[in-house]
Amino acid sequence: MKRGPSRYISRTAYLDPGKAGSYERDRFSGALGRYRWRREMDGVGAVVDMLPAGVSVLDCPCGVGRWWPVLERRAERIHAVDLSPAMLGEAERRIGSVAVPVEVSKGDAERLELADASVDAVFSHALTKHLPIPLQQRVLNEFARVSRAWVVCSFSLLNHLTYELWRRRDLVDSNALLPEQLDDIAAAAGLTEVARRRCTTPIGVEHSVLFRKAAA
Ligand SMILES: C[S@@+](CC[C@H](N)C(=O)[O-])C[C@H]1O[C@@H](n2cnc3c(N)ncnc32)[C@H](O)[C@@H]1O
Numbered sequence: 110m111k112r113g114p115s116r117y118i119s120r121t122a123y124l125d126p127g128k129a130g131s132y133e134r135d136r137f138s139g140a141l142g143r144y145r146w147r148r149e150m151d152g153v154g155a156v157v158d159m160l161p162a163g164v165s166v167l168d169c170p171c172g173v174g175r176w177w178p179v180l181e182r183r184a185e186r187i188h189a190v191d192l193s194p195a196m197l198g199e200a201e202r203r204i205g206s207v208a209v210p211v212e213v214s215k216g217d218a219e220r221l222e223l224a225d226a227s228v229d230a231v232f233s234h235a236l237t238k239h240l241p242i243p244l245q246q247r248v249l250n251e252f253a254r255v256s257r258a259w260v261v262c263s264f265s266l267l268n269h270l271t272y273e274l275w276r277r278r279d280l281v282d283s284n285a286l287l288p289e290q291l292d293d294i295a296a297a298a299g300l301t302e303v304a305r306r307r308c309t310t311p312i313g314v315e316h317s318v319l320f321r322k323a324a325a
Contacts, residue, residue, distance in 0.1 A: 119239035120192060123172070129195035132173050145310060152308025153234060154179045156261055156317040159304055164229035167255060169218050170236050174200035177207045180232060184209050188228065190216040218248045223255040230259035238265045238284055238315060245284070246294050253298040253322060260300055260320040264291060267314055285314055299323045 123129060137146040153176070160183040168176060171189035173196055180187055186209050191197050197213055204211045216222055218236060231252040237245045245264070252260045265285035267275065272287060286294070295302055300320035309315040 117239055117241070117244070119236070123191075123193040123196050126195040126198070129173065129193065129199050132196070132199065133175060148310055149234075149308050150179065152306040153261075153263070153317045154182075155306050156304060156308075156319050157183055157232070159319055160230055160259055160261070164259065167221075167223065167228045167231045167252075169216070169221070169231065169233055169252070170196070171200050171213070172196050172235075174203040174207075174211070174213075176232065176234060177203060177211065181208045183230075186210045187212070188223075189213045190218070190221070192217055218251060219244065221251050221255050225254050226257045227255050229257050230261065231256045233260075233262045234317065235263055235315075237262060240284060242284070242286070242290065242294075245286070246297060249294055249298040249300070253300050253320075256322060258322055260322070261317060262320070263308060263315055263317045265314045266291060266305075266316045271314065291318070295320055 136142060157179050162183055163185045164183055165186050165188070166180050166184040167188050167190065168180060169190040171191045174189060177187060187207070189200060189211055191200070192215065194215060197215060201213055204213070218233070233248070233252060236248065240248065249260070249262065252262060267285045267287055269287065299322060301323055303319045303321050305316045305318040308317045
């Protein structure tokens with residue numbers, strides 16, 4: 110059955126060249142922004158450093174390519190994919206400053222135009238938090254399909270205590286997962302969790318998670 114395009118805000122929010130141009134400035138300026146940046150770099154970097162050296166990596170969505178200085182610590186080449194031509198345009202300007210070859214192309218995480226098992230590792234940061242749970246499953250399935258062995262993907266994860274506290278204050282983010290929901294999504298994608306790190310402020314819920322393909 111042919112599916113039409115899904116609708117969620119981050120599919121269209123980054124199409125505007127102005128927003129793409131100020132993406133990092135808007136999020137990571139000022140003392141709090143720099144603190145968040147450092148926490149993200151440390152948390153995600155610790156997970157990326159668990160990958161073996163010399164892997165081919167799909168970075169999806171790559172946004173403006175801000176993770177390449179971290180990915181190049183393990184990658185021997187990077188294929189960077191994003192839905193937004195404006196974000197890809199910003200990313201292309203950075204290719205020259207990366208130590209490994211980078212290929213950039215437009216694509217959709219929900220239906221990647223890549224063959225099964227065509228890269229060693231898929232890296233995805235700050236996509237699933239924008240997606241309803243069935244779409245988180247769909248993109249994780251795609252990442253597992255195109256990866257030979259590894260997937261590093263961020264998720265908003267609540268424990269039962271934070272869930273209850275958030276729920277009482279009407280703060281529960283419908284895209285955030287409880288631990289058992291992440292287990293179910295991973296198992297359905299054929300992935301086993303290897304490690305996770307919090308990659309935001311101490312009160313935030315975003316985590317970077319390393320998975321290995323069950324069959325790898
Ligand atoms: C919050 S940004 C994160 C970008 C980058 N991973 C980072 O951490 O800076 C979200 C990105 O997802 C892209 N995006 C949204 N839906 C997508 C999809 N289905 N496939 C590929 N990219 C998508 C947007 O264009 C945007 O660049």
